[in-house]
Each structure stands twice: as structure tokens, then as C-alpha cells.
Amino acid sequence: MAKSADVILRVDRVSKRFGETWALRDVSLDVYRGELLVLLGPSGSGKSTLLRIIAGLETATSGRLYMDGVDITDLPPYKRDTSMVFQHLALFPHMTVYENVAYGLKIRGVPKEEIDRRVDEVLSLVRIRELRDRKVTKLSGGQQQRVAIARSLILRPKILLLDEPLGALDLKLRKELHIELKRLHEEVGNTWIFVTHDQEEALTLADRIGVMNEGRLIQVGEKWDVYDYPKTRFVAEFIGETNMFTVSIDDISGGVATGSWKGFRVSFKDGGFRPGETIYLSVRPENLHISKEPPRGEEYNVFHGVVDVEVFRGSYVIYHIRLDNGEVIRVTVLSKDAEFDPGDRVYVYWRFDKGVPLRE
Amino acid sequence: METSRLLKIALVAYTAFTVGFFIYLPVAVIIVYSFNDVPFFIPEWRGFTLEWFVKAFTRRDVVTSLWNSLYIAVFTTAVSLALAIPPTFYVVRGRGRVKDLYMLYLMLPFVIPWIIIGVSLYIFYWYLGIEKSLLTAALGHIVYSIPLIVTLLAPRLYSLDPDIERASMDLGATPWQTFRYVVFPQVFPAIVSAAIITFIWSFDNFVISYYTLGGELTWPVWVFSVIGKQRNIFPVVMAVSTVIILVSTVVIAYIVKKGYVDIL
Amino acid sequence: MRRPTGESLQRLRIFLSNLPASAYIFIMFYVSIGILIAISFTVPRKYIVEWSFTLENYVRIFTDPRFLSPILNTFLIVTVATILLIIVGFPIAYYLARVNPNLGIKLIFFLIIPVEVNYLIRVYAWRNILGENGFLNSLLLSLGVIDKPLTFLFYSWFAVVIVLIHEWLPYVVIPFYVNLVGIPRQLYEAAMDLGANRWQIFRSITLPLVKPAVLTVLFIVFIPSLGEFAIPSLVGGESGIMLGVLIDRYLSDFRLAFGAALSFILLLVTMGLSILMIKIFGYEALYQR
Numbered sequence: 011m012a013k014s015a016d017v018i019l020r021v022d023r024v025s026k027r028f029g030e031t032w033a034l035r036d037v038s039l040d041v042y043r044g045e046l047l048v049l050l051g052p053s054g055s056g057k058s059t060l061l062r063i064i065a066g067l068e069t070a071t072s073g074r075l076y077m078d079g080v081d082i083t084d085l086p087p088y089k090r091d092t093s094m095v096f097q098h099l100a101l102f103p104h105m106t107v108y109e110n111v112a113y114g115l116k117i118r119g120v121p122k123e124e125i126d127r128r129v130d131e132v133l134s135l136v137r138i139r140e141l142r143d144r145k146v147t148k149l150s151g152g153q154q155q156r157v158a159i160a161r162s163l164i165l166r167p168k169i170l171l172l173d174e175p176l177g178a179l180d181l182k183l184r185k186e187l188h189i190e191l192k193r194l195h196e197e198v199g200n201t202w203i204f205v206t207h208d209q210e211e212a213l214t215l216a217d218r219i220g221v222m223n224e225g226r227l228i229q230v231g232e233k234w235d236v237y238d239y240p241k242t243r244f245v246a247e248f249i250g251e252t253n254m255f256t257v258s259i260d261d262i263s264g265g266v267a268t269g270s271w272k273g274f275r276v277s278f279k280d281g282g283f284r285p286g287e288t289i290y291l292s293v294r295p296e297n298l299h300i301s302k303e304p305p306r307g308e309e310y311n312v313f314h315g316v317v318d319v320e321v322f323r324g325s326y327v328i329y330h331i332r333l334d335n336g337e338v339i340r341v342t343v344l345s346k347d348a349e350f351d352p353g354d355r356v357y358v359y360w361r362f363d364k365g366v367p368l369r370e
Numbered sequence: 371m372e373t374s375r376l377l378k379i380a381l382v383a384y385t386a387f388t389v390g391f392f393i394y395l396p397v398a399v400i401i402v403y404s405f406n407d408v409p410f411f412i413p414e415w416r417g418f419t420l421e422w423f424v425k426a427f428t429r430r431d432v433v434t435s436l437w438n439s440l441y442i443a444v445f446t447t448a449v450s451l452a453l454a455i456p457p458t459f460y461v462v463r464g465r466g467r468v469k470d471l472y473m474l475y476l477m478l479p480f481v482i483p484w485i486i487i488g489v490s491l492y493i494f495y496w497y498l499g500i501e502k503s504l505l506t507a508a509l510g511h512i513v514y515s516i517p518l519i520v521t522l523l524a525p526r527l528y529s530l531d532p533d534i535e536r537a538s539m540d541l542g543a544t545p546w547q548t549f550r551y552v553v554f555p556q557v558f559p560a561i562v563s564a565a566i567i568t569f570i571w572s573f574d575n576f577v578i579s580y581y582t583l584g585g586e587l588t589w590p591v592w593v594f595s596v597i598g599k600q601r602n603i604f605p606v607v608m609a610v611s612t613v614i615i616l617v618s619t620v621v622i623a624y625i626v627k628k629g630y631v632d633i634l
Numbered sequence: 635m636r637r638p639t640g641e642s643l644q645r646l647r648i649f650l651s652n653l654p655a656s657a658y659i660f661i662m663f664y665v666s667i668g669i670l671i672a673i674s675f676t677v678p679r680k681y682i683v684e685w686s687f688t689l690e691n692y693v694r695i696f697t698d699p700r701f702l703s704p705i706l707n708t709f710l711i712v713t714v715a716t717i718l719l720i721i722v723g724f725p726i727a728y729y730l731a732r733v734n735p736n737l738g739i740k741l742i743f744f745l746i747i748p749v750e751v752n753y754l755i756r757v758y759a760w761r762n763i764l765g766e767n768g769f770l771n772s773l774l775l776s777l778g779v780i781d782k783p784l785t786f787l788f789y790s791w792f793a794v795v796i797v798l799i800h801e802w803l804p805y806v807v808i809p810f811y812v813n814l815v816g817i818p819r820q821l822y823e824a825a826m827d828l829g830a831n832r833w834q835i836f837r838s839i840t841l842p843l844v845k846p847a848v849l850t851v852l853f854i855v856f857i858p859s860l861g862e863f864a865i866p867s868l869v870g871g872e873s874g875i876m877l878g879v880l881i882d883r884y885l886s887d888f889r890l891a892f893g894a895a896l897s898f899i900l901l902l903v904t905m906g907l908s909i910l911m912i913k914i915f916g917y918e919a920l921y922q923r
């Protein structure tokens with residue numbers, strides 16, 4: 011979908027300091043036209059700060075921003091073609107839905123008939139047309155959410171910025187709104203940057219994901235790439251579940267590195283390592299297999315252990331396996347294949363190329 | 371950015387002028403001229419003296435009036451707190467029309483001028499043949515301070531979680547124990563600040579006292595009774611005021627610093 | 635042990651705990667107001683009350699300009715003072731709300747200190763500043779700007795307004811400050827993000843959201859001031875006469891029926907205004923401070 015040539019926003023080595031703390035450190039990022047980019051990171055990682063700098067509500071300590079090739083670093087918020095949906099929505103409590111949504115157009119002196127038309131249009135888009143004349147304080151959380159998005163969308167911004175807009179809602183409503191938001195993004199067709207600390211939300215919504223931690227943008231990419239090929243331990247553990255092995259390499263031959271982890275031998279694809287080096291190997295639970303018999307073939311790492319706990323999750327089951335070296339690892343199995351019981355002795359194995367070795 | 375700087379400078383200058391000059395001018399005059407060596411007020415400075423302070427605190431009428439004010443303020447604060455706390459709870463927790471009417475009933479003395487409370491009690495005492503005294507004045511103050519305390523405490527009570535009380539009752543505590551050990555600690559700062567505000571208000575009230583006092587005067591009423599009539603009394607009044615400013619500023623600063631109150 | 639917590643027991647407890655305050659207010663306020671109202675409808679006599687119904691007092695008040703004009707004057711003075719107070723006080727609150735909260739609280743504290751001096755004394759200090767032998771006149775005389783003391787500065791309408799503003803300014807700044815501080819910063823940012831400039835934000839967000847403070851000011855400044863009598867009697871002179879001064883005059887003269895009638899008029903007007911405001915805006919308007 012997104013063509014790499016079509017960069018709508020370029021963030022170029024942006025840093026931001028608040029007193030002693032660095033909220034952002036040297037962040038560079040290209041955002042493509044029409045995409046839905048999700049910025050994901052734990053609390054305090056600098057997501058909001060980056061968004062606010064893009065919106066112009068905060069000025070960067072260093073670095074520059076370009077929109078469609080034009081330097082916008084020093085433009086005030088009202089001269090930028092971005093619009094923000096705030097973490098706590100920031101609806102104007104003294105106004106009705108209509109007045110909130112019309113606000114931006116009214117400020118710009120758009121004639122009343124056009125305002126009316128566009129408000130109706132955007133309210134239909136977010137499906138709250140019937141709430142037009144309600145006071146916003148008299149709406150439910152989900153409805154307020156839609157008003158906040160409508161208020162920004164009506165200005166047809168090139169980039170819509172959303173700062174954890176679903177943070178205050180309960181899980182069920184969030185899931186409903188995820189689908190709504192996907193639909194909305196496709197219908198409107200502009201570029202969205204969506205901030206969240208919820209990895210599930212990120213995987214549901216995103217075209218691409220950018221993972222942030224401690225003010226750094228650690229990895230950006232298509233969401234499955236980020237999931238399958240995390241660059242660091244942090245990314246691997248933050249997105250999805252994973253088993254992490256600390257391996258000291260002692261042999262490299264034929265493109266395969268081998269080392270030991272707590273008494274077990276582990277092999278994986280070489281990534282230019284040297285013998286003696288210690289790396290972290292991430293293996294997703296769904297890439298692990300279990301069976302009563304050892305697997306046939308050379309291309310597997312095979313451990314032996316006992317089923318410790320079985321966690322039923324509907325369509326799949328998570329097994330906690332206590333290995334012979336005392337460590338516990340997690341394996342996901344589709345429910346229809348979940349034929350093991352706690353106490354069973356099993357083999358756990360995965361193909362060499364399913365383990366992702368990480369230097370940091 | 372340029373206009374915002376200008377705006378800021380203008381605001382600072384304006385605030386400094388209004389507060390520093392307009393609000394503080396009379397107070398500054400009072401403090402400075404309480405040390406002026408002239409037995410009445412003139413704009414001219416004639417040298418430093420502490421005479422008015424000595425005189426103020428050796429004059430019986432001055433000292434008595436200050437004690438009387440203190441007595442009334444303490445009495446008013448204590449009694450009206452005790453009376454006002456239960457209605458505050460009801461007003462905050464209650465629902466419906468009865469509560470709304472009751473609220474209006476309690477609040478009415480608060481939303482009309484003090485002079486009406488004073489005048490009606492003046493007539494009331496006279497009509498019933500009640501001899502006016504410090505007590506009758508304090509009773510007058512309480513009419514106003516009950517709704518005053520309700521309005522001061524209610525916002526704080528609104529933010530209290532009623533489930534905590536239910537939990538406490540559920541654990542077997544009596545309503546009184548629940549109040550004493552669960553509710554009271556949470557509203558204590560608000561009660562302290564309500565008490566302070568009531569105390570200051572009562573100490574300083576002139577209008578209600580004026581109509582409900584007997585022969586014994588409070589400080590504000592004493593001031594009113596002499597201020598226009600005796601030219602040589604003003605230095606003494608200024609000296610007492612200087613002391614009041616000093617003492618109350620220190621006390622309030624201490625209490626605020628200790629975090630006992632949430633005035634704002 | 636679980637205690638009986640029946641509905642009716644609960645009600646009884648609420649009733650009993652509310653009884654002292656309610657009874658107190660009933661006797662000391664409503665009964666005494668009742669007597670005042672009753673007396674206002676009796677024949678005007680000095681020192682005594684003659685219990686025979688008449689409207690004489692009210693007829694006189696509403697036909698004699700000597701009473702009507704102070705009543706109108708009262709509203710005029712207090713209205714002007716309140717409007718000026720808001721105009722003067724709002725920018726201060728606006729400034730205090732924008733500095734950092736620590737400094738803001740300290741400045742508020744600074745603002746409260748002058749209130750510790752009884753207002754009568756401050757009024758008198760004003761007299762020493764604006765009066766015939768006061769600072770301003772002696773300064774102007776010594777500079778040769780004038781050769782006779784200015785007298786309009788004092789004992790006038792003007793002086794009452796100045797002194798009222800001085801007395802009430804802190805009580806205006808504080809509710810506005812509390813109100814402004816309570817407006818989330820995100821609202822301003824959202825408005826800015828939607829394209830509003832500073833002035834537009836002020837008009838469309840700040841002003842509408844400080845309405846509660848305006849109400850508070852009406853309750854704690856406007857209404858009480860309507861009954862003010864010490865200030866106008868100390869500095870008001872003829873042009874600054876107010877209803878409170880009249881009431882006091884008749885009461886001191888022990889013409890109770892007439893004083894009571896004047897008081898009842900003041901009560902009706904202020905009560906009417908208060909109930910109207912409460913009906914429109916709810917009791918929350920009273921809680922803001």
C-alpha cells in the first residue's frame with residue numbers, strides 16, 4: 011500500500027529535553043501518505059511528546075520536521091495541516107456536539123451553510139448524527155470519542171494525530187471502536203499517526219508500527235516484520251509474547267550458530283556473530299511445537315521436559331513446560347491439537363530459523 | 371511570540387500596580403503611620419515612636435474589645451461547626467425535592483445582606499425583651515456561619531467516596547465510629563479551613579455585631595464607635611491593626627505551610 | 635455484631651442530626667424575620683409597636699423620592715462597583731493562573747493579607763489618603779497643582795465605589811483564580827490545534843468557562859454589598875447614600891416599623907435575585923470559591 015517514495019512527513023533527528031529528562035532522543039521517522047502508523051511504547055517513552063511536536067504544541071530542542079518536503083519546524087499549530095485527538099479528548103464542555111465539531115471551521119470564518127453541511131457529513135461518517143445538539147458532557151465515553159475525532163476530521167487535515175484516544179474506555183468498547191477506526195481510516199484516506207501503549211491495539215490497527223522506549227524510536231516497520239523480526243529484546247518482549255534465551259555462542263559453521271543455554275544446546279541462523287559472544291534468542295510460543303516423540307530431521311532445536319500448567323484460551327491453549335534444566339517456557343497450541351495433560355513428559359522443539367537472535 | 375511577551379509584561383505590571391499600590395496602599399499607610407510620633411493622623415512624618423502600641427495595649431476598652439471579639443469568634447466557630455456538619459452531609463448525600471427545599475431553607479441567611487440578619491435580630495431581641503450581650507451577638511453570628519460552613523465543606527464532601535463508609539458499616543462499625551475513624555480524617559483539612567474562615571469572618575464581622583451587641587463591644591464595633599469621633603484615637607487603632615496583621619499573617623502562613631488547610 | 639440498618643432508622647438518624655441546625659435557623663432567622671415583616675405592616679410609632687395593620691410605610695417609601703432615590707442609588711453604586719471589580723480583578727486572576735502554581739498560591743496569600751485589617755479601618759485609612767487633609771491633597775498642594783484641597787474625592791459616590799472595590803477585590807480574584815486554574819490546559823491546546831489564535835481562544839474557551847466565577851462573585855460580593863451601610867455612612871456623603879444607611883438611620887431613631895419596612899424591601903429584592911440565580915444555575919454556584 012504505502013509507497014516508500016511518497017513521504018508525507020519526515021521527522022529528522024528530533025530531540026526534546028524537559029529540564030533534566032530527555033523525552034525524545036534523536037528520533038528520525040518517515041511517515042507515508044495514506045498510512046496508519048501506530049507509535050507503540052510504554053508509559054513515559056515519549057510518544058505524546060513526539061506527537062505534540064508534530065502538532066506544533068511543543069517545540070523540539072533540536073532536529074527538524076518536513077511536511078511534503080517543506081520545513082514546518084517553526085510553524086505554529088494553526089498553520090500546520092495536522093489535527094490532534096487528545097489523550098483525554100479535551101472536548102469543550104460548554105458546547106454542544108455541533109459547536110465542538112464546527113469550532114475549527116467557525117474560527118476560519120467558513121460560511122454557516124457550509125459549516126452545517128460539513129458537520130452533518132462528518133457526523134454521519136462517525137455515525138453520531140442524531141447526537142448533533144446534545145451537550146458533550148451528556149455523552150457516553152464512546153460517543154465523546156467520536157465527537158473528538160469528528161472535530162479533527164472536519165478540517166480535513168493531511169495528518170490526523172491520535173494520542174491514546176481509547177485509553178479511558180473499557181475493553182469491549184475499545185474493540186468495537188478499533189474496527190470503526192479502521193473503516194474510518196479507509197473511508198477518509200488521509201494519514202493517521204496513532205499512539206498507544208497497548209500492543210494488541212497496535213497490531214489490530216496498524217499498517218506500520220514504530221516502537222518507542224525511553225525517548226528512542228527503536229524500530230519502525232510493517233507490523234508483521236516488527237513482530238517476526240524484532241530488532242531488540244525490548245521490542246520482542248513488548249509486542250506479543252516470547253520466550254527469551256540467553257545463549258553464549260561457541261561454534262559457527264555453515265551459516266548456523268550454535269551455543270549453550272543452561273545446559274541445552276541451541277542453534278540458530280548466524281547474523282555475523284563471533285564465537286564467545288552472548289546473544290538473546292527470541293522464540294514466539296506459536297513457533298514452538300510439542301510432541302511425545304522426538305521430531306525427525308536435523309533442523310530442530312529439541313528440549314525435553316514435563317507439562318506444568320495448561321491455560322485454556324478458547325481457540326488455543328498455552329502450555330507451560332518445565333524443562334529438564336528447571337526453566338519454564340511457554341508454547342501455544344491450537345485447541346484441536348491440545349492433547350497433553352499436566353505431568354506428561356514431552357519434547358519441545360523449533361526450527362533453527364524460527365529463533366530470532368538479538369544483540370541487545 | 372512578540373505579542374505574548376508584551377501581554378505578559380502588561381499583566382505583570384497591571385497586577386503589581388493594582389495589588390501593590392491600590393490594595394496595599396491603605397495597609398502600608400496604617401503600618402507606617404502606626405509608628406509616627408503624632409497623636410493623630412497627618413501625612414507628615416514626625417519621627418519614630420512605639421507610644422501608640424504601649425497605649426493600645428494598656429487601654430482597657432481596646433484590650434477588652436479584642437478579647438470580646440476573640441470570645442465571640444471562638445464560640446461561633448465551635449457551635450456552628452457542631453451544628454453545620456450533619457446538614458452538610460445530608461445536603462451532599464440527599465436527593466430530590468425535599469433536599470432542594472431544605473437546602474434553600476438553610477442557605478437563605480447566606481444569600482441576603484448581613485444587615486437583614488442584624489436588624490431582624492435587633493427587633494427580635496427587643497421584642498422578646500432579651501438583654502443584649504456578647505452571647506446574643508455570637509448567636510447572631512451563628513445564623514450566618516451555619517450556611518457559610520455548609521458551602522465551605524460541601525465541595526470536599528462531594529469528592530468523598532460513600533462506598534468507603536458503607537464498607538466500614540458493613541465491617542460492623544457504628545455510624546458514629548464510621549464518622550470518627552473513616553470520614554472525619556478525610557474531611558479534617560476541609561474542616562480546619564472552614565473553621566479558620568469562620569473564625570476570621572466572625573472576629574471581623576461588624577454589621578451583625580453592631581445590631582446584636584449589648585454594652586460590651588467587639589473590636590470592629592469599638593472602632594466604628596470611636597473612629598469618626600475622636601481625632602486622637604486613630605494612631606492607637608493603627609497600632610492594633612499592625613499587630614493584627616503581623617500575628618494573623620504568621621499564624622496563617624504557619625497553618626498553610628503545615629498543610630492543615632486547603633483554602634483553595 | 636450487625637446493627638439494624640433499616641431505612642426508617644436511617645431516616646430518623648438524619649432527621650435527628652439535622653434537627654439542631656434546622657431549629658436554630660428557624661428560630662433565629664425565620665421567626666425573627668417573621669416578626670420583622672409583621673412589624674413592617676404596623677403603624678409607624680417611635681419606641682413602640684402598635685399592632686394594627688397598615689400599608690402606610692410602604693406607600694410612603696414608594697411615593698417619596700427621599701426613599702426611592704437612595705434605593706436606586708444603592709443598585710447603581712453596587713452594580714457599577716461589581717462590574718468594575720470584575721474588570722479590575724479578572725486580569726489579576728488571569729495572571730496568577732498562568733504563573734507556576736507555587737508562586738500563584740503565594741501571591742494569593744499576599745492578596746489576602748490586607749483583608750486581615752478590618753474594613754472600617756481601611757476605609758478610614760482611605761480617608762487619610764483621599765480626604766481633605768489627606769495624602770493626595772497635601773501632595774498636590776505642595777506641588778502647587780491645586781491651591782485648595784479637592785473635596786470631591788471624598789464623601790461621594792466616587793469614594794463609595796473606590797472603597798467597595800478595595801474591600802472586595804480579593805474576594806473577586808480568588809474565585810476567578812480557582813476557576814481559571816481548574817480549566818484543563820488541553821482545552822487551550824485543542825483550540826490552538828484547531829486553528830484558534832490567542833484572542834479567539836480567550837473569547838471562545840476562557841470567557842464562557844469562567845461563568846461560574848461570575849456567579850460566585852454575584853453571591854459573595856454583589857448581594858452582600860446591597861446591604862452595606864458602614865462604608866456609605868463613613869465616606870458616602872450625600873451622593874453616596876445607600877439603603878443600608880437609611881435602615882440604620884430609622885433603627886437608631888427607634889422607628890422600627892419604618893426601618894423594618896425598608897429592610898423587608900431589601901430582603902425581598904436580594905432573596906428574589908438569589909433564588910433566581912440558584913434556580914437557574916443550581917447550588918453549585920455557591921460552592922465555588
Ligand SMILES: Nc1ncnc2c1ncn2[C@@H]1O[C@H](COP(=O)(O)OP(=O)(O)OP(=O)(O)O)[C@@H](O)[C@H]1O
Pocket residue numbers: 028029031032033051052053054055056057058059060207
Ligand atoms: N511538560 C513536561 N515537562 C516535563 N517533563 C515532561 C513534560 N512532558 C513530558 N515530560 C516527560 O517526558 C517523558 C515522556 O513523556 P510523554 O508524555 O511523551 O510519554 P508517553 O509515552 O506519552 O507516556 P504515556 O503513555 O504515559 O502517555 C516523561 O518522562 C515525562 O515525564
Ligand SMILES: [Mg+2]
Pocket residue numbers: 057058059097173
Ligand atoms: Mg502520552
